[in-house]
Amino acid sequence: ETGVTQSPTHLIKTRGQQVTLRCSSQSGHNTVSWYQQALGQGPQFIFQYYREEENGRGNFPPRFSGLQFPNYSSELNVNALELDDSALYLCASSRTSGGSDTQYFGPGTRLTVL
Amino acid sequence: QKEVEQDPGPLSVPEGAIVSLNCTYSNSAFQYFMWYRQYSRKGPELLMYTYSSGNKEDGRFTAQVDKSSKYISLFIRDSQPSDSATYLCAMSALSGGSYIPTFGRGTSLIVHP
Numbered sequence: 501e502t503g504v505t506q507s508p509t510h511l512i513k514t515r516g517q518q519v520t521l522r523c524s525s526q527s528g529h530n531t532v533s534w535y536q537q538a539l540g541q542g543p544q545f546i547f548q549y550y551r552e553e554e555n556g557r558g559n560f561p562p563r564f565s566g567l568q569f570p571n572y573s574s575e576l577n578v579n580a581l582e583l584d585d586s587a588l589y590l591c592a593s594s595r596t597s598g599g600s601d602t603q604y605f606g607p608g609t610r611l612t613v614l
Numbered sequence: 615q616k617e618v619e620q621d622p623g624p625l626s627v628p629e630g631a632i633v634s635l636n637c638t639y640s641n642s643a644f645q646y647f648m649w650y651r652q653y654s655r656k657g658p659e660l661l662m663y664t665y666s667s668g669n670k671e672d673g674r675f676t677a678q679v680d681k682s683s684k685y686i687s688l689f690i691r692d693s694q695p696s697d698s699a700t701y702l703c704a705m706s707a708l709s710g711g712s713y714i715p716t717f718g719r720g721t722s723l724i725v726h727p
Contacts, residue, residue, distance in 0.1 A: 543658065603660065
């Protein structure tokens with residue numbers, strides 16, 4: 501186990517609703533990244549937080565937003581859910597945002613949008 | 615064309631075989647090259663990372679990076695049924711002060727007894 505936990509494990513929502521996913525980082529890690537993994541695809545980078553500030557964002561619309569808290573836990577919020585948002589959402593924590601720092605992934609939250 | 619191309623497989627091999635997994639990429643700015651293993655219903659787990667070109671070995675795993683050809687490989691020796699998983703390549707370049715990985719779609723590997 502990586503020490504990174506995510507909740508909930510599964511979630512079913514309907515189109516137009518809002519969802520909040522949570523991630524608890526590994527102890528001592530101040531960087532958290534969020535990814536979307538569609539079925540049969542690799543993870544796609546959504547954004548990264550370093551010491552509570554967003555310091556990188558992928559090609560996702562503003563309805564995807566996040567927060568990192570002083571204890572380095574994190575949230576991913578998605579507004580106005582669309583059917584294509586159905587995916588596995590992964591968070592990963594690392595000591596820093598450096599290139600050689602290992603990212604430790606959580607087990608993911610599987611979101612289904614009906 | 616995607617930045618990182620990876621054959622989804624599945625790749626089916628007998629136990630004990632040498633497995634070769636590959637990715638190609640188009641962005642010459644990539645500096646770090648990683649291989650992750652992902653079991654069903656789990657998050658990816660980092661197997662190896664390499665900085666720039668060259669080879670790196672760790673137990674039964676060898677990672678190779680050829681930046682001139684924009685081609686990376688992962689070799690698994692003496693493959694075991696427990697190696698059955700999806701293998702994701704990823705590579706990162708410096709962007710806005712941090713390294714953001716770009717993943718391939720993953721290759722499904724099946725090692726049968």
